[in-house]
Amino acid sequence: MANKLINxxxxxxxxxxxxxxxNIITAKDALSLxxxxxxxxxxxxxxxxxxxxxxxSEVVCPPCQTALLLxxxxxxxESLAGHLPTRLKGLDEALCGGIPxxxxxxxxxxxxxxxxxxxxxxxxxxxxxxxxxxxxGRVIYIDVESKFSSKRLIEIGTKSFxxxxxxxxxxxxxxxxxxxxxxxxxSEFAESLQRIKVSLLQQQVKLLIVxxxxxxxxxxxxxxxxxxxxxGWHVSFIKSLAEFxxxxxxxxxxxxxxxxxxxxxxxxxxxSRPTKEDNPVTFxxxxxxxxxxxxxxxxxxxxxxxxxxGQRFIKLAKSPMSPPLAFPFNITSSGIVxxxxxxxxxxxxxxxxxxxxxxxxxxxxxxLVHFSNLFSFTYSKLQPIQ
Amino acid sequence: xxxxxxxxSASKRGKLLAAGYTTLHSIAxxxxxxxxxxxxxxxxxxLEILNVATRTSTLDRSCGSNTNIIDGGQTxxxxxxxxxxxxxxxxxxxxxxxxxxxxxxxKEVxxxxxxxxxxxxxxxxxxxVNVQIPLEYGGLxxxxxxxxxxxxxxxxxxxQIAEACIEDMSEYSHHFHKDNQAYGVKMHPNSILENIFYFxxxxxxxxxxxxxxxxxxxxxHKDVKIIIIDSVTFHxxxxxxxxxxxxxxxxxxxxxxxxxxxxxCLAVVMLNQVTTKHIEGSFQLTLALGDSWxxxxxxxxxxxxxxNERHAYIDKSPSLKxxxxxxxxxxxxxxxxxxxxxxxxxV
Numbered sequence: 196m197a198n199k200l201i202n203x204x205x206x207x208x209x210x211x212x213x214x215x216x217x218n219i220i221t222a223k224d225a226l227s228l229x230x231x232x233x234x235x236x237x238x239x240x241x242x243x244x245x246x247x248x249x250x251x252s253e254v255v256c257p258p259c260q261t262a263l264l265l266x267x268x269x270x271x272x273e274s275l276a277g278h279l280p281t282r283l284k285g286l287d288e289a290l291c292g293g294i295p296x297x298x299x300x301x302x303x304x305x306x307x308x309x310x311x312x313x314x315x316x317x318x319x320x321x322x323x324x325x326x327x328x329x330x331x332g333r334v335i336y337i338d339v340e341s342k343f344s345s346k347r348l349i350e351i352g353t354k355s356f357x358x359x360x361x362x363x364x365x366x367x368x369x370x371x372x373x374x375x376x377x378x379x380x381x382s383e384f385a386e387s388l389q390r391i392k393v394s395l396l397q398q399q400v401k402l403l404i405v406x407x408x409x410x411x412x413x414x415x416x417x418x419x420x421x422x423x424x425x426x427g428w429h430v431s432f433i434k435s436l437a438e439f440x441x442x443x444x445x446x447x448x449x450x451x452x453x454x455x456x457x458x459x460x461x462x463x464x465x466x467s468r469p470t471k472e473d474n475p476v477t478f479x480x481x482x483x484x485x486x487x488x489x490x491x492x493x494x495x496x497x498x499x500x501x502x503x504x505g506q507r508f509i510k511l512a513k514s515p516m517s518p519p520l521a522f523p524f525n526i527t528s529s530g531i532v533x534x535x536x537x538x539x540x541x542x543x544x545x546x547x548x549x550x551x552x553x554x555x556x557x558x559x560x561x562x563l564v565h566f567s568n569l570f571s572f573t574y575s576k577l578q579p580i581q
Numbered sequence: 582x583x584x585x586x587x588x589x590s591a592s593k594r595g596k597l598l599a600a601g602y603t604t605l606h607s608i609a610x611x612x613x614x615x616x617x618x619x620x621x622x623x624x625x626x627x628l629e630i631l632n633v634a635t636r637t638s639t640l641d642r643s644c645g646s647n648t649n650i651i652d653g654g655q656t657x658x659x660x661x662x663x664x665x666x667x668x669x670x671x672x673x674x675x676x677x678x679x680x681x682x683x684x685x686x687x688k689e690v691x692x693x694x695x696x697x698x699x700x701x702x703x704x705x706x707x708x709x710v711n712v713q714i715p716l717e718y719g720g721l722x723x724x725x726x727x728x729x730x731x732x733x734x735x736x737x738x739x740x741q742i743a744e745a746c747i748e749d750m751s752e753y754s755h756h757f758h759k760d761n762q763a764y765g766v767k768m769h770p771n772s773i774l775e776n777i778f779y780f781x782x783x784x785x786x787x788x789x790x791x792x793x794x795x796x797x798x799x800x801x802h803k804d805v806k807i808i809i810i811d812s813v814t815f816h817x818x819x820x821x822x823x824x825x826x827x828x829x830x831x832x833x834x835x836x837x838x839x840x841x842x843x844x845x846c847l848a849v850v851m852l853n854q855v856t857t858k859h860i861e862g863s864f865q866l867t868l869a870l871g872d873s874w875x876x877x878x879x880x881x882x883x884x885x886x887x888x889n890e891r892h893a894y895i896d897k898s899p900s901l902k903x904x905x906x907x908x909x910x911x912x913x914x915x916x917x918x919x920x921x922x923x924x925x926x927x928v
Contacts, residue, residue: 259778462865492812547698
């Protein structure tokens with residue numbers, strides 16, 4: 196829209212020629228200057244500039260819809276009014292049906308908590324036929340850290356949907372709909388996104404999973420402002436992709452330890468800040484999501500997976516349509532299973548904190564997780580079948 | 582030189598000066614044909630220049646007259662009378678309405694900022710619904726424009742808030758008009774959704790274009806009473822290498838919005854994100870888009886966490902006292918905070 200050519204906008208000939216003469220070719224060029232600057236540059240009166248800009252703005256402006264129209268469109272065209280059910284009853288209810296289409300959903304949590312397991316289950320759910328609650332579509336799984344385990348995927352499928360997977364050839368069909376890409380850098384990632392953009396827009400792909408976004412960004416060598424800018428560009432791109440294609444996009448994020456003892460405050464709060472209480476440093480406090488505050492603003496839904504006293508929780512940390520609930524869960528052979536569908540309502544900013552108190556435990560499918568201290572960890576998993 | 586004040590192109594200005602016209606008075610005395618001949622332009626252009634010149638000079642001329650009335654201004658007394666009847670949009674939270682002097686003010690630009698998840702979009706959606714409360718329930722009965730730059734407008738949530746608002750209205754009418762059955766609320770949640778005009782903006786160019794276009798749009802839809810921009814920051818935060826240009830564009834955009842608010846008597850609410858700033862040796866939170874932007878809005882409200890409660894703080898306002906009030910986000914929308922010690926803190 197912003198790159199529309201001015202000479203195709205049916206402006207009066209005289210002013211269109213002047214724009215062209217001054218090298219203002221696209222609408223973006225014109226709108227990136229203030230009207231005063233344009234008046235000086237084009238050497239015309241203010242009234243003419245204003246009317247030309249009004250005309251250009253009207254052409255470039257996005258179309259107007261009403262909220263009612265949006266809702267009706269979604270109810271009519273999309274399954275479950277634009278949601279991918281996760282089969283976790285409490286979570287689906289809180290999310291008004293499931294993972295919403297057209298927006299970014301983030302899964303953040305410490306390593307080994309179950310983010311990849313959740314993603315595997317979701318990719319399976321999206322590939323299932325519609326009469327089984329799926330989207331009957333292809334899935335693109337961007338696997339940055341080589342964590343995708345096809346053996347585990349089939350296991351989840353056979354245990355969760357035995358009636359489908361025991362039919363001949365179904366496992367192959369379902370697994371065949373999931374395409375795994377392994378970009379090694381942000382630029383490769385952007386390239387792959389451009390390539391699949393076409394198939395996204397043709398409605399063949401119904402789910403995009405990026406596991407993990409943090410590994411992709413943090414792996415880049417340059418850091419600081421340029422990394423933030425690169426991330427910003429990619430985030431905008433993925434968001435616009437989500438919206439135009441109306442598919443759910445799920446991204447996973449890592450955690451990092453927070454250096455510093457207190458959360459940031461505004462200047463007017465500084466006066467009323469209570470005296471610093473002695474906060475003993477525990478092994479499990481002060482984890483925050485990686486990728487910064489811009490990223491936190493950019494995602495629409497944030498699901499925090501954490502572990503407290505050995506019990507894992509999945510929390511709705513940021514969601515425009517759900518109350519702040521935390522659901523306890525376990526990982527079984529059929530994927531993630533909620534232990535309580537009602538959830539615990541969390542008060543205040545507690546919903547955003549990430550805990551990592553995991554006891555040494557052996558889970559059903561052989562995952563061994565143990566944490567030695569906050570800053571270093573080792574874990575071993577089943578190696579993905581190549 | 583007075584010629585410099587005229588909003589005409591630089592070349593015409595140059596020609597006027599070269600022909601010896603340095604003051605507005607000298608232009609006003611000539612006729613269009615003489616002017617056209619002297620500065621070598623067409624008669625219609627000369628007429629245009631004359632019109633602009635006389636318009637500008639009437640402002641000057643009347644300064645010296647006895648009546649002391651300047652065209653285009655308003656006395657403070659007139660403004661005071663107007664403001665007494667000016668419209669306020671409730672936020673559905675009594676404490677918040679109280680520190681705002683009754684609600685969000687029409688004719689003003691209000692900026693609301695906070696960390697992710699504090700409830701900015703929630704307040705935006707609540708206001709878009711509340712502006713439609715009919716006059717008989719104390720509302721404005723207007724429509725809303727919702728400009729979405731981040732894609733955070735979830736229709737399911739709007740439906741929840743709209744249904745809750747209608748329920749509250751029917752409860753109110755049930756209490757106060759028990760005898761009169763005709764006061765049953767006739768609104769349907771779908772009609773509330775229909776009165777929210779939604780624009781999805783994908784780049785800063787589209788954002789600027791839309792703000793330019795709003796003048797025409799609001800002229801055609803005179804019952805729009807609130808414009809919500811969620812969020813004004815998102816597209817201006819990335820891919821802007823030239824910060825000075827960004828400041829200029831933002832400044833122009835905010836001037837246009839202020840003009841819209843004043844001319845059409847509607848409220849403009851801009852939602853902003855936060856960033857960290859290094860002040861006095863430590864990192865502090867502050868609203869994004871820089872220092873110049875913080876001058877652009879009339880009122881500024883910061884949403885923050887105070888312990889386990891959400892609070893709103895009036896950071897900047899020409900007429901409201903600096904105060905903070907608690908609020909909560911429930912399944913029905915923005916409501917009063919549930920804690921027992923609901924006291925408004927005067928800072």
